[in-house]
Amino acid sequence: MKPTSRDIRTANRYEVLRQIIAESPTSRQELAVATGLSLATVATLVGELLDLGLITEVGFEDSAGGRPRGLVAVDPSGGALIGVDIAETYVHVELFDLALNVLARADEDLRPGESLPEQVVGHVAAGVGSVVAQAGVEAARVLGVGVSVPGQVDRDSGVAEYAPNLDWHDVPLLDLLAGHIAHPLYLDNPLRACVVAELWFGAARGRGDAVVVNLGTGVGAGLALGGGLHRGVSNSAGEWGHTTLVLDGRLCHCGGHGCVETYVGAPGIMQNLRELSPGSPLLHPGDQTATIDALARAVAEDDPVAVKTVRETARYLGAGISDLINLLNPEVVVLSSWVAARLGEPLLAEVRRAVARHALRRPLAATEIVLTPIPTDPVSLGAATFALEGALRSAGRRTPRRSATARSRTAPPS
Amino acid sequence: MKPTSRDIRTANRYEVLRQIIAESPTSRQELAVATGLSLATVATLVGELLDLGLITEVGFEDSAGGRPRGLVAVDPSGGALIGVDIAETYVHVELFDLALNVLARADEDLRPGESLPEQVVGHVAAGVGSVVAQAGVEAARVLGVGVSVPGQVDRDSGVAEYAPNLDWHDVPLLDLLAGHIAHPLYLDNPLRACVVAELWFGAARGRGDAVVVNLGTGVGAGLALGGGLHRGVSNSAGEWGHTTLVLDGRLCHCGGHGCVETYVGAPGIMQNLRELSPGSPLLHPGDQTATIDALARAVAEDDPVAVKTVRETARYLGAGISDLINLLNPEVVVLSSWVAARLGEPLLAEVRRAVARHALRRPLAATEIVLTPIPTDPVSLGAATFALEGALRSAGRRTPRRSATARSRTAPPS
Structure with a gap:
């Protein structure tokens, strides 16, 4: 959807608070440098955040030869x-x-x-x-x-x-x-x-266009484009799991064939393992978590079947991530969710190699692939x-009221 | 990249001029309704466009019971x-x-x-x-x-x-x-x-997120997201032709295998025809234009090989367009460039059928697939x-100067 002036003011408010959360205490001058906003705009936004009680004045710092600068910080309480x-x-x-x-x-x-x-x-x-x-x-x-x-x-x-x-x-x-x-x-x-978490606190903070690849039972690609979440016209953007990687390939629960998810979602990884080694002791039929955990442990011990399964999974994942890089030209691709967390660095290394084989040279050179830095x-x-x-x-409004998406109490709190 | 307040002012200026080009003569009041901008903002922007000489005052219209409203129109000269x-x-x-x-x-x-x-x-x-x-x-x-x-x-x-x-x-x-x-x-x-042409004068005008699928010798998907062109972090977004449709499929000139382009670019369509009917008289080896023209004529005459070739091409194209719909959730997908123009409605009908089989129900319901309405x-x-x-x-600047991307004369005009 087309951004309005109000969207921009809201985005700037986000940006200033994000920066204060990342670097408390800080001065209006530092905030202006970090955000690229004018000092006057920063001063207005800081005033709003102070009025809301989200941040607080915490003293002054000397500036070389000039007036001492007021410092602000997040008010945790x-x-x-x-x-x-x-x-x-x-x-x-x-x-x-x-x-x-x-x-x-x-x-x-x-x-x-x-x-x-x-x-x-x-x-x-x-x-x-x-x-x-x-x-x-x-x-x-x-x-x-x-x-x-x-x-x-x-x-x-x-x-x-x-x-x-x-x-x-x-x-x-x-x-x-x-x-x-x-x-x-x-x-x-x-x-x-997950996209909003990366935008505020993770690998997409302060970056240009970013893609957050969620690897779990299902998979998806959250899109942070133009500094904000890309929702699409009916709030359903990001269904990368149901894009075709192998025309007429594996049957997907969506009814399609060859969807990315059938190769790199947890059940897809189990299938990759089964195809490489049907009787593998790493396989825990019906238990995705146990299988992925067993795989992660076996990779750490250089088990050849486990290494090969991660490599094969990364081959699919690398092709699918290359598609995102070629189509969207993002600055960063973030791997998130529980499968990415458990397979970790060995998966990341194989994915980077596979993407280097698949993606076009120029967008590849502009992109970094990382594991989410968010620890929780x-x-x-x-x-x-x-x-x-x-x-x-609701901060900039004259009469503060609840957002359209906020529901107020209709009954006493439980 | 993150939009700034200046980007928004420029986008609003585009929007007002677009609307005046589409509906001349028009009043500031009508422009405010059509663009969703405030009357004060519209008045300011109309003033700038008048100062630039891009539009002109063309008289007044009666408004029911109120003051006559000033009308403006594009000044073609x-x-x-x-x-x-x-x-x-x-x-x-x-x-x-x-x-x-x-x-x-x-x-x-x-x-x-x-x-x-x-x-x-x-x-x-x-x-x-x-x-x-x-x-x-x-x-x-x-x-x-x-x-x-x-x-x-x-x-x-x-x-x-x-x-x-x-x-x-x-x-x-x-x-x-x-x-x-x-x-x-x-x-x-x-x-x-092509994306900018669709945004200003074509199927993306006044719409939410749009994808312009260019079908020629090469293929690409230009992205109009958030009301503007999505360029990506190094201006290379849109390389949909080099996303994988068939893992390990046809060799592509990019060095990859199974890229969308190898199935739906003009040489890919020739290959589809060759695989269905190796000795077909429709094939003009080495001449893409002649082959696509022959195919278009034969489809109009219900030639079974030609119909089957278009259907097979639409099967690939439908899967690839479904990927764009599932990932980006656009309001409209526009088919453009010379292959789309020549294969026209028969291709469009087959593509719509193929997309209906592939795409997820909810984003599909929010999307329309059309041929470009731009006649030139x-x-x-x-x-x-x-x-x-x-x-x-350069319009809103106090001292008009050339844009960063504009080059001024360094030698006398030829």
């Missing part, structure tokens, strides 16, 4: 943010201070069959209540709760339109949650949560960041 | 724009008025072997001189000359970095042209020229539009 990661088998909740340090965590397991919206909502409410209590934060200081749910979401209406693994169709998730949670609520999916769960961090962005969107 | 399309075998030059009507054309053939930069520059200069003379336009009224050259270009330095079909490496094209041409010069490539050469139109954009970029 200025508010709290909550990120919720709803997956197929668990609900993970984290509470952050404004420097995005984790202050409390809660994990709720979803037992098999326990995926009705009301059941999941109950777990989310319990997890949110738990982290608030653990951290000893006053309810009024929670700026918002960001919720990530897999699949297609309509973030404006707060509806989980389609989550195949939960068997959800058009679930009005935020309305349901608003019955239990008194804070502003924001909905999106894990792919976009990027999905709950990204979800909390959606809540932070929501708080910032 | 307010300036001229020149678009240059450099290809492997010809140089095509068009001169446009400000309503982007073609006032004059010149074609210069490049004989085999006649592709040295100095030779091509001579043809460009001759073509530009010819259209200015034909149209009887004063040199001072030419706002700029946009030049499209295939391959990798650095538009800021005006260098044609790599044009394999011309065998050019790092040719300082704009500096060479500035020795012969006295107008501001702008350089880019045909893929991006989109490359020279787009090149001229780069010159118009250059003139508009």
